[in-house]
Amino acid sequence: MITNFLIKRFIKNYESTGDSNVRQAYGYLGGFVGVIANILLFAGKLSIGFLINSIAVMADAINNLSDAASSVITLASFKMTNKPADREHPFGHGRIEYISAMVVSFLVILVGFEFIKSSVERVMNPETVSFDWITFMLLSASIILKVWLSFFNRKLGRAIGSKAMEATAMDSLSDVITTSVVLLSLILSIWITFPIDGYIGIAVALFIMYSGFNLTKETLNPLLGEAPEAEFVNDIIMKTLSYEGVIGVHDIIIHNYGPTRCVVSLHAEIPASMDITSAHDLIDLAEQEISKDLGIHLVMHMDPINIDDKVVQKVQQQIVGVLMECGLELSIHDLRIVGDDSHCNVIFDMVIPHEVPECDEKKVAKEVVEAIKNKHPQFNPIITIDRSYAILK
Secondary structure, X not given: OHHHHHHHHHOOOOOOXXXXXXXXXXXHHHHHHHHHHHHHXXXXXXXXXXXXXXXXXXXXXXXXXXXXXXHHHHHHHHHHXXXXXXXXXOOOOOOHHHHHHHHHHHHHHHHHHHHHHHHHHHHHOOOOOOOOHHHHHHHHHHHHHHHHHHHHHHHHHHHHOOHHHHHHHHHHHHHHHHHHHHHHHHHHOOOOOOOHHHHHHHHHHHHHHHHHHHHHHHHHHHHHOOOOOHHHHHHXXXXXXXXXXXXXXXXXXXXXXXXXXXXXXXXXXXXXOOOHHHHHHHHHHHHHXXXXXXXXXXXXXXXXXXXXXXXXXXXXXXXXXXXXXXXXXXXXXXXXXXXXXXXEEEXXXXXXXXXXXXXXXXXXXXXXXXXXXXXXXXEEXXXXXXXXXXXXX
């Protein structure tokens, strides 16, 4: 309820999440709320940590300070992400958001490492930790606030498809666990004299580092070029096939230049009998409408397919039958025939799954050629190896 109130109060046209200005407003809201909440938590926990002499509470306080710094980085990244494209960056600056999330993850790891050292020192030289109700109530309130911040950032992140904000949501959820552990150590200090504060501090620090490594992995993937979501790929395919005249789609390649900047290229198969001018107009129309509908930049290559030749259809069925017997998820496209019934070159592209290492591609192709020749001696297969760059459901 509070989240919805803040969104409606501070974000104009909040439902238009595809708009870059609205998206930026979501980022600003999440960043400002994160800075204010985490600075308040840092100040309160650090003061209490000094008063009760608890390294675990102080470690949790510094963790909140790193969260505030993360929110500042998020604010800066959303400002820079919305910067328009220029000569040096023709696809814009959208990937800055991924880089900012990476910086946040490194800060989290650094904080965890520093407090491992402090906690080990506390274990070696234990000091008394005193329980008081003010600390108990502050830590309990901190847990409640962090739970809300996690849901708050997750809702904002999912609304605009932001990896950085979803990473912040995960970080807030990890803070709930760390603060809960600190609170437990504080309660246990009432009954035991064992230097639990230092050990709990180590546990908290290790968890902080673990969260940092997970955040690094999640934010590194888009920078490396992770596979697009299957639902997004299928949506592109179905919209392309919805145009009368398009009978197939292959060679889909998707480049991500930021959450709102996506370049897509694909091959659209059309009947070879279609008038070339009509086919060109069809492809142009599909490019424009799908680009606008999905908020992408779509480029289509036109592939003419002979759908009337019974011989081609029969040969394709025979080749597909052989591929099914090979035991791999192999598929073909752009099949052509040169020759006659007694001897013909069968030319096609064969898509090899990513489970097959690149070093084994030629071996697989050779095995396919031999299998085809054994079953259909009149065929001379000429194969071009292809890879799929999109995951389908």
